Amino acid sequence: MAYKAFREDPEANPLDTPSGKIEIYSERLAEIAASWVLKEDDIIKPLPEYAPSWEGHESALTEKYPLQLFGFHYKARTHSTYGNVALLADACRQEVWVNPIDAEQRSIKDGDMLKVWNDRGELRIPAKVTERILPGVIAMGQGAWYKPDRKGVDHGACINTLTTQRPSPLAKGNPQHSNLVEIAKV
Incomplete structure (x- = not known):
């Protein structure tokens, strides 16, 4: 069972957190939020609560780009490693997943070649409805x-063609889940 030793004796079996306990409120995140210089719409909260993204579904940019683009780890590659292996590329087609509701609104069918774009770039990729x-x-x-x-x-379907270079607020990483786009059949 998870955390059994901690639950039986928390003093003798502290967790790997600053307090040694289960933390809901993070003193470390509160300190970061108070001391870091953040952009106005960068949000770091010490509690697990909703924080709107600067390019998310609530953004005014959704008028122009109504779809949230999400990047996931791909089964045929480790990041870009093995991207040049033809056998893997043949076995695992690079495609964009689209819900049937969004596909129908745009007359898109499974396998159609799509253009995916925003102000940062444009790429071509087959649809997986x-x-x-x-x-x-x-x-x-x-x-x-x-x-x-x-x-x-881009005809290689590189998600970074569409991804902002603005780093995420806390990790300062690539925000591949906070990008708005539009799609259409080519």
């Missing part, structure tokens, strides 16, 4: 290699 993704959200495997044509349109 599936109920396994929420309406208003699309998802694609991260790590694909960038293959631009002469106009700068």
Whole structure:
């Protein structure tokens, strides 16, 4: 059972947290939020509560780009490693997951070649129409290699073509889950 030793004797079996206990309120996050210089819409909270993203479903940018783009670890690659192995590319097609509701609104069918774009770039990728993704959200495997044509349109389906370079507030990482886009059949 999880945390059995801690529950039986928390003093003798502290957790790997600053207090040694289960923490709901994080003193460390409270200190970071108070001491770091953050952009106005960067939010770090010491409690596990909702914080709107600067490019999320509540953004005014959804008028122009109504779909939230989400990147996931792809089964045929480790990030971009093995992206050049033809056998893996043949076995695991790079595609963008689209909910049937969003697909129907745009006359998109499974396997259609799509253009996915925002103000940062544009790429081409086949559609995978599936109920396994929420309406208003699309998802694609991260790590694909960038293959631009002469106009700068990426035919390798590299998610970074569409991803902001603005780092996430706490980890200062690549925010591959906070990007708004639109899609259309090519």
